[in-house]
Amino acid sequence: MIITTCPVCLNDKTELSPVVFEIKVTDEERYLIRKCQNCHHNFTWFNHEVDIRSYYDDKDYAVQDTKKSIFFKIQEIEYNQVLKKIKSFKPLPSDILDFGSGKGLFLHFAKENGFGVKGIESSVPRANYAIEHFNLDINTDYYKSGSVFNKKFDILTLFHVLEHIHLSENLLGNLLKDNLKEDGLLVVEVPNFDSWQAKWAGNKWLHLDVPRHISHFTPQVLKTLIQSHGFQIKTASYFSLHLGIVGMIQTIFSWFGYKGFLIAELKRKKTILLILGLLCALPFAILLEITAASFKKGGIIRYYAIK
Numbered sequence: 001m002i003i004t005t006c007p008v009c010l011n012d013k014t015e016l017s018p019v020v021f022e023i024k025v026t027d028e029e030r031y032l033i034r035k036c037q038n039c040h041h042n043f044t045w046f047n048h049e050v051d052i053r054s055y056y057d058d059k060d061y062a063v064q065d066t067k068k069s070i071f072f073k074i075q076e077i078e079y080n081q082v083l084k085k086i087k088s089f090k091p092l093p094s095d096i097l098d099f100g101s102g103k104g105l106f107l108h109f110a111k112e113n114g115f116g117v118k119g120i121e122s123s124v125p126r127a128n129y130a131i132e133h134f135n136l137d138i139n140t141d142y143y144k145s146g147s148v149f150n151k152k153f154d155i156l157t158l159f160h161v162l163e164h165i166h167l168s169e170n171l172l173g174n175l176l177k178d179n180l181k182e183d184g185l186l187v188v189e190v191p192n193f194d195s196w197q198a199k200w201a202g203n204k205w206l207h208l209d210v211p212r213h214i215s216h217f218t219p220q221v222l223k224t225l226i227q228s229h230g231f232q233i234k235t236a237s238y239f240s241l242h243l244g245i246v247g248m249i250q251t252i253f254s255w256f257g258y259k260g261f262l263i264a265e266l267k268r269k270k271t272i273l274l275i276l277g278l279l280c281a282l283p284f285a286i287l288l289e290i291t292a293a294s295f296k297k298g299g300i301i302r303y304y305a306i307k
Contacts (some may be wrong), residue, residue: 001049001051001211002046002048002049002050003043003044003046003166003211003214004045004047005044005166005168006038006039006041006043007041007165007166007167007168007214007215008036008039008041008043008167008215008221008225009035009036009038009041009215010165010167010168011036011038013037014036014037014043014044014045015032016035016037016297017034017035017037017045017246018034018035018037019032019033019034019061020033020034020035020042021033021202022201022203023203023280024095024242025207025210030043030046030157031044031045031046031210031211032045032046033045033203033210033216035287039221039224040218040220041215041216041217041218041221042043042193042209042215042216042217042218042221043214043215044209044210044211044213044214044215044216044218045071045230050144050211051171051288052093052204052211055212056123056212056238056271057093057112063103063125063126063129064267065133066103067133070290071242071266072105072134074241074242075105075109075242076109077241078240078241078242079105079106079109079110080109080113082106082187082302083109083113083115084217085108085235085237085304086155086185086187086304087113089185089234089304089306090154090155090185091182092113092114092115093114093115094154094155095115095116095117095118095153095154095155096110096115096117096118096153096154096156096157097118097119097120097148097149097153097155097156097157097179097180098117098118098119098120098153098157098158098159099119099120099143099156099158099161099175100119100120100121100155100158100159100160100161100164101121101126101130101136101138102121102123102126102130102131102159102237103126103129103130103133104119104126104127104129104131104134104136104138106157106159107119107130107227108133108134108136109128109135109155109208111134111136111249115155115174115294116152117136117137118136118137118138118139118148118149118153119136119138119139120138120139120143120148121138121139122139122140122141122142123141124139125143127140131220133271135170137149143171143175143284144171144174145169145170145171145174145178146177146178146297147179148179149179150185152178152179152180152181152259153179153180153181153186154181154184154185155180155184155186155187156175156176156180156184156185156186156187157186157187158186158187158188159187159189160189160190160191160243161190161218161307162188162190162215162217162222163190163191163207163213163214163215163216164212164213164214164215164218165215166214167225168193169183170187172225172229173229175228175255176231179192179249182307183306183307184306184307185304185305185306186226186231186292186303186304186305186306187303187304187305188226188301188302188303189215189240189300189301189302189303190215190222190301191213191216191243191247191299191300191301191303192217192218192219192297192298192299192300193205193216193217193218194218194219194297195242195247195292195297195298195299195300196288196292196295196297196298197236197248197250197251197288197289197292198216198299200251200254200255201251201254201302202212202254204250204251204258204259205247205251205254205266206246206247206250206261206262206263207243207247207299219236219296219299219301222301223303226303230307231305231306231307232306232307233303233304233305234304234305234306234307235303236296236301236302236304237293237298237300237302238292238293238296238297238299238300238301238302239289239290239293239297239298239300240300240302243299243300244289244293244298244299244300245282245285245286245289245299246263247289247299248286248288248289248292248299249261249262249278249281249282249284249285252281252284252285252288253277253281282296288297
């Protein structure tokens with residue numbers, strides 16, 4: 001894969017777009033974060049061939065059973081709050097299609113809350129985990145267009161998906177048109193490039209995660225994208241108990257020279273030094289992230305939208 005066009009407006013004159021900063025992975029592997037001159041979207045630009053699938057099979061994204069971990073409990077609390085908000089728009093009985101459903105955690109909690117659920121996940125290991133551990137119905141075909149389950153759903157959710165995909169061939173429009181009911185609810189969550197943690201960490205921000213993340217959304221660009229498909233934002237949230245707090249912790253760590261990828265280290269090697277650092281940073285991270293979210297500068301953007 002090569003990314004030289006804007007993933008949102010598809011502008012192909014991106015070599016003229018200003019560089020926000022450069023990210024150096026190795027001496028040979030470098031990426032530019034550019035700001036599109038046309039739509040002002042920030043994105044990862046690279047003109048060398050990258051085997052992007054290999055980045056999802058490596059140790060950072062390895063599928064692990066986390067059902068007994070503290071992260072599972074945190075995600076349960078957070079997703080149940082999201083589902084409560086969804087019910088305020090779409091009371092039961094309602095059904096959910098989760099695009100990019102990963103290991104199926106959100107759908108698992110939605111199912112426990114009484115929703116009908118189905119998912120789309122092109123990563124077979126993640127889809128298999130969802131099927132085997134949560135007994136979910138997951139489609140693993142790579143989506144381009146059309147109805148996936150031969151029906152339209154009341155709710156379509158995309159949690160941390162849009163930052164990974166190029167929106168060429170009207171992918172998002174096709175997904176909405178063919179899989180969501182006319183009066184359906186759209187829920188989208190992505191990292192917030194306009195957040196305090198992103199500004200403070202710069203090219204060390206956790207959620208840059210290049211080259212897996214090719215888009216780096218600000219609230220305005222995401223809002224414009226959603227509105228371009230005929231949807232209006234009904235409510236928004238900028239706080240995440242999970243990814244927001246972790247992102248802020250890595251930002252704090254970066255002030256002291258940390259250059260790692262915190263999520264991966266928490267999965268692989270919980271050293272004494274890492275645990276001590278977490279315990280010291282956590283109270284400050286929570287306070288800073290709650291404050292940031294109150295100013296719409298939290299680490300994530302979550303929009304609820306209806307036509």
